[in-house]
Amino acid sequence: MTILVIAEHDNAAIKGATFNTVTAASQMGGEVHVLVAGHNAAVAAKAAARIAGVAKVLHADASGFAHGLAENVAAQVVALAGAYSHIAFPATASGKNIAPRVAALLDVGQISDISRVVNSDTFERPIYAGSAIATVQSEDAVKVVTVRTTGFDVAGQGDSALIEIVEAIADSGNSKYLGSEIAKSDRPELTDAKIIVSGGRALGSSEKFNEVLTPLADKLGAALGASRAAVDAGYAPNDWQVGQTGKIVAPQLYIACGISGAIQHLAGMKDSKTIVAINKDTEAPIFSIADYGLEADLFEAVPEIVRAL
């Protein structure tokens, strides 16, 4: 059995999610290879080769991969799929976008968001916003999975594996990348951060969201997260949303400020090691999963925490 991990990268570096996915792949019972499909991505391919547990890197290079278009990456994976028993993507926006195309083209089912590998054909995954865990077994010859990165440790660094250049498939021609609005930040990425400070609709405005929470996040070197309600109201950008249909996080410390704790939000953060909730509503459901609940007005409590640190 051989597992192909589809790397998430920016042509220069391999993104964190790939490292957790390699760990998951290493539990599936075979040799692990990594595909780097990119544009001028030799540096990324070299970085992939140094991930511990990786036996080989396949590097496909073409302008059609520059922005990770699903039609192109999926076609590339399918062209290589014959040698593999498992194809694993991180369950990132990119992985979730591409993986099902691969599964359908191979005429196999896909197991999304695996949180645990039981054995080479059996996996655990959350359903109903994480209210239940399903243990499922693939009956297909090729298992296509997306990996919930919070379920697996980050793979370390190892000796450089062999890098093989593979012929890139042609651009599909039916999708064109026009542009991005990607925020640049010195903060750690939400999904990698050890500490997350997260805000809800109670913050009341994007000005207040920044004014109140940024000092705390700065003091702690934390990433900033938000509830769906806060994002819908425009207080925080969409990529800060933590929850069932947003980011899944499991930091060492999650501080929820003015977040009521709807099931859909909990789905995204309840595996955090320590959860602190600050909310002036004594009945807020978030207190039911918080390790430490502070019933207080966040507009007073958060600045007080900042002063005390």
Place this chain on the structure above:
Amino acid sequence: MKIVVCIKRVVDSNVKIRVKSDSTGVDTSNVKMSMNPFDEIAVEEAMRLKEKGLASEVIAVSAGPMQAQETLRTAMAIGADRGILIETNDELQPLAVAKLLKAIVDKEQPSVVILGKQAIDDDNNQTGQMLAALAGMPQATFASKVELTDNAVTVTREVDGGLETLKLTLPAVVTTDLRLNEPRYVTLPNIMKAKKKPLEVITPTDLGVDVTTRIKVLKVTEPPKRKVGIKVPDVATLIDLLKNTDKIL
């Protein structure tokens, strides 16, 4: 041009589900069912495109048991012109649904197919992408903005670091994300009108599709419970616990 919207009948998002004591699944008996929230957004978007004069017909499609007719009537109350139910009591997994939808798409030849990005029961996030692959169409998933012209659809997508914009040739598949639109309330007059709109019922056999499942559910269990937390009286106590007891700060 025609727009096909695909919808799923799921356990209502406000329901607190219970895992069956024999671990065979989630208890859905006597539980409120609704249209998947992302699919409501899909129907709403199709209607907005039609109201802008960009589409001539919106067809709602669902695959599932007979009761899914109610969900299709809701789609028609939002404004879909007609509905198609692919009726089966068999368990349907995304690959099978994608194949069923491909058969419909081959027949109806829409310019755009809109689906919700994921169903809130299985949380798979696969069907739209699978359909696109099987139908040889480009895809734009997690859409927060859709602009349609005669020969292309430009979609802004929510991605991990922010937003990305793609332009796809038609026909294309779009899956909706939360902020694409806010679905309209269904009015009573429209509910009454929907009762008279055409709703066709067919079976997977009629479409020549094998819906055999590929993934076996071995068991469904509750997630591990967190240990019970405490309420702290003040900020000083909280910081002391985090610093000195847990050594996180």
